[in-house]
Amino acid sequence: MTIKKTFWQKYEAWIWAAVFVLIYIWAFSGIPVTGIQAVAGEVTKSILNGLFHPDFSYVYTGDGEDLVSLLLQTLAIAFAGTLASAIFSIPFAFWAARTKKGGLHVTSSTGKLFLTIVRTFPEIVMAIMFIKAVGPGPFAGVLAVSFHSIGMLGKLFAEAVEEIDRRPAEAIIAAGGTQFDVLVHATIPAVIPEFISLTLYRFEIAVRSASILGLVGAGGIGAPLIFAIGTRWWPRVAIILLGIIVMVTVIDFLSGYLRKKLV
Amino acid sequence: MNTIPKKSFVQKWHVKAIIWTVIILALFIASCVMTGVDVGAFLTGFNQFMQIFYEMLKPDWSYVPFTIQPIIQTIQMALIGTLIGSIVAVPFSVLAARNIVTNTLVRGVIRFILNLVRTLPDLMLAAIFVAVVGIGPMAGVLTLAIFSFGMISKLFYEAIETIDMGPIEALTAAGATKTQVVWFAVLPQVYNHFLSYFLYTFEINVRASTILGYLGAGGIGELLQRSLGQFRYDRTAIVVIGTFIVVVVVDTLSNQLRERLQ
Amino acid sequence: MQEGTPIIEFKDVNKVYPNGTVGLDNINLTINQGEFVVIVGLSGAGKSTLLRAANRLHDVSSGEILIDGQSIVTAKGKQLREVRRNIAMIFQNFNLVKRSTVEKNILNGRVGYYPTWKTIFGLFSAADKQQAAANLQRVNLGEKLYSRADELSGGQQQRVAIARALMQEPKIMLADEPIASLDPRTTMMVMDDLKKLNEELGITVIVNLHSVSLAKQYASRVVGLRAGKLVYDKQIADVQDGDFDEIYDGKDQEVKGA
Numbered sequence: 109m110t111i112k113k114t115f116w117q118k119y120e121a122w123i124w125a126a127v128f129v130l131i132y133i134w135a136f137s138g139i140p141v142t143g144i145q146a147v148a149g150e151v152t153k154s155i156l157n158g159l160f161h162p163d164f165s166y167v168y169t170g171d172g173e174d175l176v177s178l179l180l181q182t183l184a185i186a187f188a189g190t191l192a193s194a195i196f197s198i199p200f201a202f203w204a205a206r207t208k209k210g211g212l213h214v215t216s217s218t219g220k221l222f223l224t225i226v227r228t229f230p231e232i233v234m235a236i237m238f239i240k241a242v243g244p245g246p247f248a249g250v251l252a253v254s255f256h257s258i259g260m261l262g263k264l265f266a267e268a269v270e271e272i273d274r275r276p277a278e279a280i281i282a283a284g285g286t287q288f289d290v291l292v293h294a295t296i297p298a299v300i301p302e303f304i305s306l307t308l309y310r311f312e313i314a315v316r317s318a319s320i321l322g323l324v325g326a327g328g329i330g331a332p333l334i335f336a337i338g339t340r341w342w343p344r345v346a347i348i349l350l351g352i353i354v355m356v357t358v359i360d361f362l363s364g365y366l367r368k369k370l371v
Numbered sequence: 372m373n374t375i376p377k378k379s380f381v382q383k384w385h386v387k388a389i390i391w392t393v394i395i396l397a398l399f400i401a402s403c404v405m406t407g408v409d410v411g412a413f414l415t416g417f418n419q420f421m422q423i424f425y426e427m428l429k430p431d432w433s434y435v436p437f438t439i440q441p442i443i444q445t446i447q448m449a450l451i452g453t454l455i456g457s458i459v460a461v462p463f464s465v466l467a468a469r470n471i472v473t474n475t476l477v478r479g480v481i482r483f484i485l486n487l488v489r490t491l492p493d494l495m496l497a498a499i500f501v502a503v504v505g506i507g508p509m510a511g512v513l514t515l516a517i518f519s520f521g522m523i524s525k526l527f528y529e530a531i532e533t534i535d536m537g538p539i540e541a542l543t544a545a546g547a548t549k550t551q552v553v554w555f556a557v558l559p560q561v562y563n564h565f566l567s568y569f570l571y572t573f574e575i576n577v578r579a580s581t582i583l584g585y586l587g588a589g590g591i592g593e594l595l596q597r598s599l600g601q602f603r604y605d606r607t608a609i610v611v612i613g614t615f616i617v618v619v620v621v622d623t624l625s626n627q628l629r630e631r632l633q
Numbered sequence: 634m635q636e637g638t639p640i641i642e643f644k645d646v647n648k649v650y651p652n653g654t655v656g657l658d659n660i661n662l663t664i665n666q667g668e669f670v671v672i673v674g675l676s677g678a679g680k681s682t683l684l685r686a687a688n689r690l691h692d693v694s695s696g697e698i699l700i701d702g703q704s705i706v707t708a709k710g711k712q713l714r715e716v717r718r719n720i721a722m723i724f725q726n727f728n729l730v731k732r733s734t735v736e737k738n739i740l741n742g743r744v745g746y747y748p749t750w751k752t753i754f755g756l757f758s759a760a761d762k763q764q765a766a767a768n769l770q771r772v773n774l775g776e777k778l779y780s781r782a783d784e785l786s787g788g789q790q791q792r793v794a795i796a797r798a799l800m801q802e803p804k805i806m807l808a809d810e811p812i813a814s815l816d817p818r819t820t821m822m823v824m825d826d827l828k829k830l831n832e833e834l835g836i837t838v839i840v841n842l843h844s845v846s847l848a849k850q851y852a853s854r855v856v857g858l859r860a861g862k863l864v865y866d867k868q869i870a871d872v873q874d875g876d877f878d879e880i881y882d883g884k885d886q887e888v889k890g891a
């Protein structure tokens with residue numbers, strides 16, 4: 109007895125592979141490889157050299173423009189921005205959450221669309237708009253982080269609301285409670301730990317974005333970094349990179365620890 | 372007689388919750404002071420903010436044709452960056468998986484590298500790569516490759532850590548080499564996950580690649596930088612709308628494919 | 634085929650797990666070519682440990698294990714893989730790659746015969762592909778060659794695992810409770826398959842079982858373990874009905890300690 113593979117069994121993998129290869133031929137055709145500078149090797153060498161000789165004198169100078177102060181400022185931007193955003197996200201989350209089954213969801217769909225727009229709106233552009241409003245500095249950074257975060261936190265909160273167990277709410281309604289009772293006794297207790305955990309997660313991301321917002325003048329460690337890169341001051345770049353790496357690592361660790369403790 | 376069990380002092384007064392609230396409030400106030408938060412300034416400056424916004428509400432539609440090529444380049448950068456990142460991620464993720472590599476030193480070193488890479492913000496990588504390879508999409512591709520490598524390696528090794536160990540034993544017992552074990556017992560179990568994470572990373576890379584150009588690393592972000600620099604917010608609006616469409620289309624397509632992979 | 638020549642020899646084998654549990658306690662056991670050995674014993678007696686020591690899925694703590702006269706305890710790298718190639722194993726949970734086709738799973742049994750790069754490019758010889766189909770027909774599943782493994786029932790999966798094991802052209806077949814998750818009818822099929830390999834191909838079979846009646850039905854020799862010790866070893870002709878009470882009810886250490 110011989111068994112034949114069907115056409116699809118035989119060729120499916122090949123067809124997908126061909127599609128994949130074609131897409132990539134197209135993709136590579138759009139990226140000029142000639143773009144590499146003649147000095148690339150040299151620059152890499154000086155960067156590596158700089159990385160091994162970080163400019164430790166920058167760590168702390170006491171004038172408020174040193175590494176430690178600016179890293180703290182970066183953290184402050186992320187913290188204030190995230191916390192404000194978490195609070196503002198709550199109403200948006202309830203707007204976008206689909207809590208009833210079936211039918212159309214005009215409310216929740218518009219809410220979700222709004223959050224998607226906010227999420228996609230480039231954070232850098234937002235930062236620039238806020239700089240126009242309040243002038244350059246960390247406050248613009250806080251505003252940019254908090255507005256931008258609403259897009260993501262609102263969505264994550266909404267999903268958390270959608271996923272909560274409906275049974276306690278039903279029990280309260282069955283016992284004659286009002287919608288308000290449901291909110292206070294069932295919904296809020298169920299979502300609070302979830303919200304906190306998501307906020308911590310978002311904080312980790314905010315720390316990363318706060319460390320680059322300085323690129324456009326919105327405070328934090330980004331400005332000296334871009335300045336050092338622009339002037340090819342590699343030892344300075346190196347110490348800033350190290351600082352950011354340490355800061356992010358510590359924050360990720362703390363936040364991860366707290367999130368684990370929450371569940 | 373019925374006695375109600377007494378709550379401890381800590382429980383009764385929600386001591387923990389109160390302490391945490393106080394800590395967080397203190398940190399918040401400190402952060403606000405440090406960053407010069409000034410609600411008054413925000414309110415008085417708000418019309419400035421809205422003015423940009425109004426200008427953006429009147430997009431310069433004639434600018435659309437100029438955005439097509441950069442948008443295409445953005446997608447191409449994201450595709451290539453994701454590909455390079457994931458190819459490099461495969462060996463790293465295998466070496467980082469607890470159930471494949473029992474040597475804690477090897478695993479520790481690999482994970483350390485991965486954690487390190489994941490701490491670097493994408494725009495920062497872009498700034499550095501622009502300095503190294505010059506302005507242009509190459510810098511963007513390298514940025515995205517490194518950025519997605521860090522993310523995807525973690526997703527990959529977590530997927531590997533959930534596989535069924537049975538086939539590994541079976542292959543080992545049949546006299547397979549380590550490489551054969553990985554190829555025949557590990558990868559077939561995870562490649563659906565891999566593809567799914569590949570697509571997911573591609574989505575993220577598309578988002579990221581739309582702003583890399585702000586620093587000269589290719590793609591639509593260059594127009595963002597140019598229009599903002601020229602205060603042509605009507606053009607910025609076009610770029611933002613273009614970005615939005617691309618992101619939504621890519622997300623939708625990729626989500627559809629990922630659902631089919633389930 | 635020379636019956637009666639030793640093919641597996643355990644000499645003073647001890648196994649202590651890293652957490653201190655004694656898996657094997659001074660095992661001396663010689664299994665001859667062509668035997669159908671059933672190992673019985675309570676759960677935790679060390680049956681799996683014994684089988685896994687034989688192909689070195691587990692390292693032993695001390696002692697020597699010879700496969701066809703060659704030590705597997707000291708074998709390394711290529712040498713170890715070649716010894717393993719001659720020892721097929723089937724498992725309680727089948728251990729198939731669920732997402733791969735039956736054909737691929739069966740060919741997995743053959744990888745030990747190829748250099749790594751060839752297998753990675755899927756360069757199995759036509760003869761081996763033929764053999765894979767033939768082995769599947771031997772276990773009466775010929776038409777499932779291109780099905781995905783997770784579309785098969787448990788019994789079918791175990792028979793695919795047997796077909797995979799046969800790809801190794803093994804001299805020895807180890808089976809660790811191969812029927813524990815199967816229904817009675819499928820159990821018979823799988824046990825019959827093993828018996829056929831033993832009788833027709835002369836493969837030495839060693840099976841861990843919990844069922845005494847199956848042991849009596851299929852074994853040519855029954856070995857009993859208790860708390861890591863070898864406590865029973867008889868040819869099937871000598872097995873008495875009451876013997877098994879001794880293996881199962883005999884004072885085992887936990888009871889003694891209590």
Ligand SMILES: Nc1ncnc2c1ncn2[C@@H]1O[C@H](COP(=O)(O)OP(=O)(O)OP(=O)(O)O)[C@@H](O)[C@H]1O
Pocket residue numbers: 650651652654655656674675676677678679680681682683
């Ligand atoms: N990886 C391990 N680490 C520590 N102890 C183990 C390990 N594997 C098995 N053991 C212990 O070794 C002893 C023998 O286990 P083994 O799996 O060989 O028993 P078994 O006879 O196969 O039992 P069963 O019939 O339940 O499969 C048991 O006490 C078990 O708890």
Ligand SMILES: [Mg+2]
Pocket residue numbers: 680681682809810
């Ligand atoms: Mg066992």
